[in-house]
Amino acid sequence: MPVTVELPKEKWNGKVREITLGATPAQGGTRTSTVTVGGETTLPFLHFEGSIPYRPAIAVEIQDVPPQDWSTTLLEAWDTAASDPVSWAKKAVELGADALAVKLRGTHPERQSRSAAEAAETVKAILGAVGVPLIVYGPEVAEKDNEVLVAVAEAAAGERLALGNCEDKNYRTIVAGALAHGHLVVAKTPIDVNLAKQLNILISDMGLPLDRVLMDPTTGALGYGIEYTYSVMERLRLAALMGDSMTQQPMICTVGEESWRQKESKVKDGVPSLWGDFAERGPLWEMATAMALLQSGADILVLRHPKTIKTMRETISKLMSS
Numbered sequence: 001m002p003v004t005v006e007l008p009k010e011k012w013n014g015k016v017r018e019i020t021l022g023a024t025p026a027q028g029g030t031r032t033s034t035v036t037v038g039g040e041t042t043l044p045f046l047h048f049e050g051s052i053p054y055r056p057a058i059a060v061e062i063q064d065v066p067p068q069d070w071s072t073t074l075l076e077a078w079d080t081a082a083s084d085p086v087s088w089a090k091k092a093v094e095l096g097a098d099a100l101a102v103k104l105r106g107t108h109p110e111r112q113s114r115s116a117a118e119a120a121e122t123v124k125a126i127l128g129a130v131g132v133p134l135i136v137y138g139p140e141v142a143e144k145d146n147e148v149l150v151a152v153a154e155a156a157a158g159e160r161l162a163l164g165n166c167e168d169k170n171y172r173t174i175v176a177g178a179l180a181h182g183h184l185v186v187a188k189t190p191i192d193v194n195l196a197k198q199l200n201i202l203i204s205d206m207g208l209p210l211d212r213v214l215m216d217p218t219t220g221a222l223g224y225g226i227e228y229t230y231s232v233m234e235r236l237r238l239a240a241l242m243g244d245s246m247t248q249q250p251m252i253c254t255v256g257e258e259s260w261r262q263k264e265s266k267v268k269d270g271v272p273s274l275w276g277d278f279a280e281r282g283p284l285w286e287m288a289t290a291m292a293l294l295q296s297g298a299d300i301l302v303l304r305h306p307k308t309i310k311t312m313r314e315t316i317s318k319l320m321s322s
Contacts (some may be wrong), residue, residue, distance in 0.1 A: 022133025
């Protein structure tokens with residue numbers, strides 16, 4: 001006689017918030033597509049246990065100036081596209097980007113120190129060239145971030161950009177810009193559950209609706225803190241599903257940046273032969289990091305290498321259909 005075994009299921013009373021990036025003309029913007037993430041009522045890809053209404057999104061990182069510190073593997077993969085942000089944006093969309101993560105590195109005081117006005121013009125040019133939503137990062141220097149991101153927010157009013165990074169030392173200015181011009185923010189904290197929760201509370205207290213806040217818990221790459229990252233992200237997601245309102249934000253992870261700054265991805269010569277082929281090592285390092293973070297609750301993966309973009313799109317499709 002066949003035996004029926006009932007599959008044990010967890011019952012959660014919480015839900016991750018649904019957040020939409022980008023705005024179409026009907027919504028006050030110019031985007032031809034938007035990206036909605038969140039809405040989960042279960043842990044990643046446990047479809048039998050709850051609802052996962054939206055697939056994790058892939059954002060592709062581009063920069064306003066040609067990168068000087070990237071691996072040759074990455075630069076060769078993008079070829080001449082990386083020399084111009086508009087060309088780069090178009091190529092990234094062709095490769096399957098759901099959104100673009102525009103990093104305004106040229107505004108850094110120790111690089112080209114481009115002005116806020118120049119940054120705003122760059123973002124407007126990218127908006128005019130592609131139809132996907134944008135996540136816009138400043139130079140990661142608090143004072144210059146404030147200047148640059150406020151100018152970008154004003155220049156792209158109504159587009160529902162995600163402005164990053166919004167941190168404890170500058171959140172007031174970034175949130176004010178988002179409130180005034182209809183944008184989202186990326187709330188970034190060191191890898192800690194309580195710090196992430198506290199920043200969300202501070203942002204909420206300023207009046208920005210929590211359906212306009214993405215959470216970046218800060219992530220480590222394979223071999224460089226991935227286990228601790230996984231643990232913190234898992235705890236954040238568990239708290240959200242158990243009903244903690246201030247942890248119910250979709251999570252965004254800068255996978256590419258973390259993976260490609262490690263020596264395994266960047267160093268070609270003078271390393272053990274067991275490290276394998278240099279051209280394959282970097283993309284594989286990024287893929288492995290992306291997969292771990294996807295399983296720990298990432299809703300948006302910010303990627304760099306075209307091979308990783310293709311592989312993760314296929315992987316996400318399989319996980320969402322299983």
